[in-house]
Amino acid sequence: xxxxxxxxxxxxxxxxxxVEAARIAQIRRPGQFVIVRLGGNAERIPLxxxxxxxxxxxxxxxxxxxxxxxRELVALQPGQAIQDxxxxxxxxxxxxxxxxxxxxxxxxxxxxxxxxxQGLHHKGLKVTSIIGGRSREWVIxxxxxxxxxxxxxxxxxxSYGRKGFVTDALKDLLSTAGADIVYAVGPVxxxxxxxxxxxxxxxxTIVSLNPVMVDGTGMCGGCxxxxxxxxxxxxxxxxxxxxxxVDFDELMDRLGTYxxxxxxxxxxxxxxCRIGLTAPxxx
Amino acid sequence: xxxxxxxxxRMKLDRQKMPEQDPAARARNFAEVNLGFPEQMALIExxxxxxxxxxxxxxxxxxxxxxxxxxxxxxxxNIAAAAQSLLGDNSLPGVTGRVCxxxxxxxxxxxxxxxxxxxxxxxxxxxxxxWARNHRDQLATTKAPPTGRRVVVVGxxxxxxxxxxxxxxxxxxxxxxxxxxxxxxxxxxxxxEFRLPKKIVEQEVERLQADGVKIECNVVVGRxxxxxxxxxxxxxxFIANGAGLPVFMNVPGENLKGVYSANEYLTRVNxxxxxxxxxxxxxxxxxxxxxxxxxxxxxxxxxRTARRLGAEQALIIYRRTKAEMPARVEEIHHAEEEGxxxxxxxxxxxxxxxxKRWVRGLKCVRMKLGEPDASGRARPEPIPGAELIVDCxxxxxxxxxxxxxxxxxxxxxxxxNPHGNIVVDEQGMTSLPGVFAGGDIVRGAATVILxxxxxxxxxxxxxxxxxxxxxxxxSA
Numbered sequence: 001x002x003x004x005x006x007x008x009x010x011x012x013x014x015x016x017x018x019v020e021a022a023r024i025a026q027i028r029r030p031g032q033f034v035i036v037r038l039g040g041n042a043e044r045i046p047l048x049x050x051x052x053x054x055x056x057x058x059x060x061x062x063x064x065x066x067x068x069x070x071r072e073l074v075a076l077q078p079g080q081a082i083q084d085x086x087x088x089x090x091x092x093x094x095x096x097x098x099x100x101x102x103x104x105x106x107x108x109x110x111x112x113x114x115x116x117x118q119g120l121h122h123k124g125l126k127v128t129s130i131i132g133g134r135s136r137e138w139v140i141x142x143x144x145x146x147x148x149x150x151x152x153x154x155x156x157x158x159s160y161g162r163k164g165f166v167t168d169a170l171k172d173l174l175s176t177a178g179a180d181i182v183y184a185v186g187p188v189x190x191x192x193x194x195x196x197x198x199x200x201x202x203x204x205t206i207v208s209l210n211p212v213m214v215d216g217t218g219m220c221g222g223c224x225x226x227x228x229x230x231x232x233x234x235x236x237x238x239x240x241x242x243x244x245x246v247d248f249d250e251l252m253d254r255l256g257t258y259x260x261x262x263x264x265x266x267x268x269x270x271x272x273c274r275i276g277l278t279a280p281x282x283x
Numbered sequence: 284x285x286x287x288x289x290x291x292x293r294m295k296l297d298r299q300k301m302p303e304q305d306p307a308a309r310a311r312n313f314a315e316v317n318l319g320f321p322e323q324m325a326l327i328e329x330x331x332x333x334x335x336x337x338x339x340x341x342x343x344x345x346x347x348x349x350x351x352x353x354x355x356x357x358x359x360x361n362i363a364a365a366a367q368s369l370l371g372d373n374s375l376p377g378v379t380g381r382v383c384x385x386x387x388x389x390x391x392x393x394x395x396x397x398x399x400x401x402x403x404x405x406x407x408x409x410x411x412x413x414w415a416r417n418h419r420d421q422l423a424t425t426k427a428p429p430t431g432r433r434v435v436v437v438g439x440x441x442x443x444x445x446x447x448x449x450x451x452x453x454x455x456x457x458x459x460x461x462x463x464x465x466x467x468x469x470x471x472x473x474x475x476e477f478r479l480p481k482k483i484v485e486q487e488v489e490r491l492q493a494d495g496v497k498i499e500c501n502v503v504v505g506r507x508x509x510x511x512x513x514x515x516x517x518x519x520x521f522i523a524n525g526a527g528l529p530v531f532m533n534v535p536g537e538n539l540k541g542v543y544s545a546n547e548y549l550t551r552v553n554x555x556x557x558x559x560x561x562x563x564x565x566x567x568x569x570x571x572x573x574x575x576x577x578x579x580x581x582x583x584x585x586x587r588t589a590r591r592l593g594a595e596q597a598l599i600i601y602r603r604t605k606a607e608m609p610a611r612v613e614e615i616h617h618a619e620e621e622g623x624x625x626x627x628x629x630x631x632x633x634x635x636x637x638x639k640r641w642v643r644g645l646k647c648v649r650m651k652l653g654e655p656d657a658s659g660r661a662r663p664e665p666i667p668g669a670e671l672i673v674d675c676x677x678x679x680x681x682x683x684x685x686x687x688x689x690x691x692x693x694x695x696x697x698x699x700n701p702h703g704n705i706v707v708d709e710q711g712m713t714s715l716p717g718v719f720a721g722g723d724i725v726r727g728a729a730t731v732i733l734x735x736x737x738x739x740x741x742x743x744x745x746x747x748x749x750x751x752x753x754x755x756x757x758s759a
Contacts, residue, residue: 023507035501037464041556041563044464069564084464086501214555214565217462217503218687219472219527220547224538231531231538236689250538253640257540261566 001081005058010140011133013065014108015074016050021085022057024049030119031093031208031240035216036061036073039083043069046213048112048185048239049088059085062111062140068265089216090239094206095119099180102173103145104166104194105131106186110141112208113185121148128152128177130169132186136160167193179203184243188252195243205243209234212257226250288330296331298400299324303617310590310621313476313558317381317409325410329357332402335394340404343392345736346379346445348372350389350404353411366415366422369408374448374491375441375735377416377483380409382474383732384611416486424494427454432749435460435517437504437690440468441731442523442722444488445738446745447496450521453746457495458517460502465554468525469731472554473546475584477591478614481553505690510697510718518752519717519745522705523738526723527687531680532576536634541568541642545581545681552588570677572596574645576631577681578608580730583615585679586623598624600631600673602650602663626673628652630665634678645673684728691724702727710744711737717752719745 006018024034033048051060065071076082093116101120105113110131117127127149133139136159145151152169153161162169167190173179174197182205184194191207198205211234214220218236225234226247232238302318303309309316320328332354340350349372356365369376383389385405393401415422432455436443439461451457465471467484492498504510504524513520529544531537543551548567551557555565573589575582578601589597599618601608604627608615619625626647633646649669652661686703698706698714704727705720707713713720721737723729 027507041559041565043555043564084501086462086464086503087506089503089506214547214550215463215472217506217527218689219529220550221529221531221544222547224531226538254538254540257568258566261560265561265564265566 001083002085003081004076004078005056007076007078010062010111011138014111014138014140015063015065016111017061017063017073017076018053018058019061019082019085020057021059021087024085024087025052025054025057025059028052028059028088029092030115032088032090033216033239034059034061034085034087034089035213036082037084038069038072042072042083044084044214044216045069045073046089046210046216046235046239048115048208048210050111050114051118062108064108067262086216089235091237093119093183093240095123096125096181096204097123098125100126100128100177102170102179102182103127103129104170104182104184104186104190105129105141106166106190107133107138108140109184109186109190109208110139110145113183114141114144116183116185117145117148128173128179130154130166130173132156132166132190165193166190167197170194171197174198174201174203181206182243183208188248188255191243191246192248192252195246195248199244206240207243207246208240209238209246209251211251211254225254290333293331293333294395294398296327298331298403299328299406301403301406306617306620306622309477310587311593313591315480316477316617319413320406320410325407326357328403328407329354331395332358333395339392339394340389340402343389345388345732346373346739348376348389348408354402354404354407357407357411362411362414363418363421365411366418369411370415370422373408373735374445374739375487376408376412377487378441378470378479379732379735380405380407380412381479381483384730386612388732416483416490419490419493424452426452426494429456430454430749431754432456432518433458433516434519434521434745434749435513436521436523437513438462438468438522438524438722439466439488439498440523440525440722440734441470442734442738442741443468443521444491445735446521446523446721446742447738448491448494449739449742450745451491451495453742455746455749458497458499460504460508461498461500462503462524463554464500466498466500472550473581473584474731475549475553475588477587478584503689505693510690510694510715514715514717518749519719521738521741521745522690522713522718522720522724523722523734524687524690524724526684526704526726526728528685529680530683530685532631532682534631534633536636536642537680539634539636539640539642541570541676542634542678542680543568545575545577545585545679546684548585548679549581549588552592558592567592568677570594570675572598572675573677573679574598574600574673574675575679575681576600576645577683578603578610579681579683580610580614582679582681583610583618585681587614587618587621589677589679590621590623594677596624597622598626598673598675600626600629600645600647602628602630603652603660604628607660628663629671629673630663631678632670635672642676642678644675645678647671647673684723686724686727710748711741712744712748717748
């Protein structure tokens with residue numbers, strides 16, 4: 001069992017959970033993920049490790065409530081527990097040794113970009129983060145990223161930072177400061193737009209993918225993605241890949257496989273679902 | 284009942300037929316197909332054994348169960364002793380009594396089978412194992428005194444469980460690391476409920492735990508711990524992590540929505556209980572017409588699962604004929620009874636999709652059988668121009684699995700064959716001293732019982748290896 005020691009609401013549908021997982025906290029590296037299962041008949045869900053505290057034996061998970069399983073997870077309060085956490089899985093982030101790294105995060109993806117930026121910063125690279133959200137309240141991890149370098153914030157409605165998409169800010173940055181490597185994590189359309197922007201400029205671009213996954217150890221093949229001419233498994237070959245080679249259309253399409261089921265699951269069999277998107281009052 | 288029958292009288296007894304769920308009913312539920320012998324049938328079947336002086340059945344069994352002995356104890360009315368004898372030879376009799384291909388192992392060797400039907404050894408094993416599970420308090424575990432040696436087993440499938448069961452009885456301190464959240468390996472993620480109820484696996488695992496085996500789930504060796512760390516913390520290692528990497532057909536359209544590996548399809552349904560959706564949270568695409576590609580036991584499991592999930596039609600696409608199918612005869616027979624359709628001499632060349640990229644069919648080519656290949660089976664060859672389209676909305680690819688490189692890729696010193704399987708010597712030891720391996724990670728995809736045989740052999744080899752090794756202080 002993995003006890004929740006801290007819970008914070010980061011945005012209307014994004015929640016941070018700090019949970020006990022001593023071994024994983026000790027050995028995880030930026031870019032790696034865990035498979036989480038709440039218990040009972042719950043699903044196995046892949047979640048990128050956003051941070052770790054080896055001294056306390058905890059890892060930080062940042063969860064966007066999108067379906068029944070994630071809503072149940074974010075409803076957990078300190079003292080409650082997650083039954084299963086397996087990992088750390090996947091390969092750590094590919095890093096370069098020097099230069100300027102640009103980390104682009106969209107929505108909950110910003111939480112995944114954070115450990116990458118952390119790793120690069122500790123290595124001595126110059127890090128610029130470009131993060132975005134629908135509006136001010138959806139922007140997360142801004143302060144944490146500011147500790148690691150410059151941060152450019154974009155919002156769709158202009159309620160905070162620059163009005164527009166992260167790709168607009170990235171385009172300007174690439175034409176002025178340039179970049180040696182770009183990391184992009186967020187919704188598939190955002191990662192595709194970043195890759196489309198950097199491809200002609202030949203700026204190496206790493207994306208972190210989160211396809212449908214069951215076991216996370218290479219066994220099911222559900223997470224297969226087309227990278228270049230090859231089929232790769234995100235769980236064991238990734239989760240990070242060369243963004244210039246990923247078939248984003250296929251990824252986007254496969255992510256929709258269970259949409260109808262998600263809607264059915266959202267309608268709880270025991271009547272209207274009471275698991276809300278926002279945090280219950282703190283106790 | 285006494286065993287006073289003459290051989291002639293024994294020969295007169297007909298093989299008892301396993302009671303089964305009605306095909307029409309069972310094709311729509313996940314309850315076990317075979318219902319098991321009632322006591323009377325079991326005792327009649329036991330009387331059919333001739334108690335041969337030189338029994339061949341034992342040699343046919345990969346774990347060398349002393350078959351005539353436990354059957355004899357049954358006929359003497361001493362079921363507890365029969366169970367004790369069986370459990371001494373086989374750590375998972377409730378499993379093997381249900382899933383072993385007896386017809387190619389013990390029963391094919393049965394001398395009675397020379398003239399008529401062999402003894403229903405598998406059915407009797409199942410009967411005794413089920414009795415044992417329900418009367419655990421009447422059974423004593425004989426355990427050697429503690430040796431102070433710690434052994435770690437990687438994987439809790441049939442090979443790992445067997446090895447652990449043997450090792451703990453030899454007095455060693457045994458820990459199993461399992462990557463998934465539930466112990467059992469292929470017994471829980473692969474083999475469906477209707478062939479091997481999960482309750483049986485749970486109870487067999489509980490018995491091993493009661494014997495002292497420790498099981499830690501969610502530990503992915505190769506990620507959570509490196510093999511080298513295990514070597515430092517334990518006196519010996521047994522790797523039995525299976526052949527978990529699915530093989531795909533490598534044809535266009537394979538990444539369309541609705542194409543599953545058999546591993547994924549069966550894991551969703553078995554381990555994650557997707558057939559209970561939405562009571563269980565993991566979904567599975569049910570499909571109206573489900574095409575399963577392959578001819579082995581896994582293909583049979585998948586296609587029969589599809590039928591039970593509610594597919595109007597579930598069919599097998601196999602490139603050879605029924606005679607070459609590697610699946611157990613009983614499974615093929617059961618599938619036929621359940622209304623499974625077979626498309627023989629057919630090989631897919633493309634998965635077809637609709638405008639929304641959902642599967643709509645399989646483009647196939649008809650095959651003919653040519654000269655025998657390396658496996659001794661006739662090699663299927665495409666008939667030029669003989670194409671057909673099989674309508675379907677779900678495709679399950681069940682054409683085999685390969686060694687999962689997750690663990691092996693993290694220890695370059697571990698010697699592998701060109702297929703990525705771990706190379707072992709006759710004792711089951713790998714190129715690393717004190718590290719043993721068995722089951723599918725060594726053999727490639729094989730059967731539960733062969734994996735168990737490896738586990739049993741490796742346990743003895745580990746015991747001997749530890750006995751020859753001086754005691755050292757271990758770090759944990």
